[in-house]
Amino acid sequence: MITTAMDNPDTHSGVSNAKLGVWLFLCSEIMLFATLFTSYIVLRTGASSWPWGWDALNVPLGTLNTAILISSSVTIVMAYARAYDKDVKGFRLWMGLTLLLSFAFLVVKGFEYHGEFAKGIWPSTSLFYACYFTLTGLHGIHILGGIVVNSSLLYMSFKKEHWDNPLFLGRVEGAGLYWHFVDIVWIFLFPALYLL
Template identity: 55%
Template sequence: MNIPYTVETRPDTGLANGKLGIWLFLASEVMLFGALFSSYIILRMGSVEWPHGELNVWLGAANTVILISSSVTMVMAWASLKLNDHGKHRLYLILTFVLAAFFLVNKYFEYSGHLTRGEGPWHSTFLAIYFTLTGLHGLHIVGGMIVMGYFIGPGAKMWKTKPEQFTNRIEYTGLYWHFVDLVWIFLFPVLYLL
C-alpha cells in the first residue's frame, strides 16, 4: 500500500503530509527549548550574581561557524537533488555529516575540560543550565546525524525508485537541521557571551 501525499500535495492543506508533519514537530521543539530558555531566565533573574567568562568564547564561536556552514551544505544537498545531481547531493550531505561530527568533537573537548576541573552540572546554577541546554542541543545533533547517516547509507537507494519522495525527505531533514542551527544561534550569545 502506498502512503498518500508523500509527493503530491493534499488539496486541503496545499502541502505534502511530510512537510506539515515536520513543521508541527518543529513547533513542539520550539516549546521544548522555549521551556528551557524560560528556566534560564528564571534562574538568571533569581541569582545574586551570574558568572561571566566561564566558557571559551572561541570554541563557542568555532562551533557557530561549523553549524552555519553545515546549514549551507545541507541546503545545497537539497538544491543538488532539485538539479538532478545525486553525486553532488551525496557530497554535500557527507560534508554536513562531517561538520556535525566536528561540532560534537569540539563539544567533547569543552565538556571534558569542565569535568576534569570538577565543573560538572552540580558545580553551579550556571553550569547546570549550560549542561542541560547544550546537552539537549547535542542530542539533537546526534539525532540529525543518525538521519543523515541513513540517507547517506541504506536510505539513498530510494533516489533510484522514487526520486521526488527522496528529495522531499532530504528537504524535511534539512528543515530539522536548520532548526538545530537556529537554536544554537541563540544558545551561543546567551551562554558564552552574556
C-alpha cells in the same frame, strides 16, 4: 438543503504530509526550547549572583562551533539543491560534508566538556553550569538525531530505488528543515550562555 458550488471545495492544505508533519514537529520543538530558555531567564534573574559567560566558558571553542554549524546549514542546502537536480554525486558530496561538520561540532563540544571536567566542573557545581550542561547537552542530543537522519539519507542515496521514489526529495527537505532548526537553537544558545 441546496447543493451549491461550495460542494467540492479544495480540502487539501497544499503542503505534503511529510512537510506538514516536520513543521508541526518543529512547533513542538520550539515549545521545548522556549521552555528551557524561559527557565534559564527565570533562574538567572532570580539568582543572587551569576557568572559572566566569557569568564566561565571557553568562548573560542564556542565561536568555532558556531562557525561549523552555520557552514553545515549551507552544505545541507547545497545537498538539497543537488537532490532537486537529481545530481546523485553532488548530493553525496554535500551531505557527506554536512555529516563531517556535524561530527566536528560534537568533537569540539567533547573537548570543551573535557576541559571543564578536568577543572572539576560538573552540572552540580552551580546553577550556571547546570543550565550550561543541560541546554548544550540537549542540543547535542538533537545534533545526534540529525546525524542519524542525515546519514540514513546518505545511505539511501546509494540505492537507485530511492531516487525513483518521489518522497525522497521531501525527506531531504524535511531533514534540512530540522537541521536549520537545530542550527537556530545554537544561534540563541551561544550568546545566551557564552556572551551575555
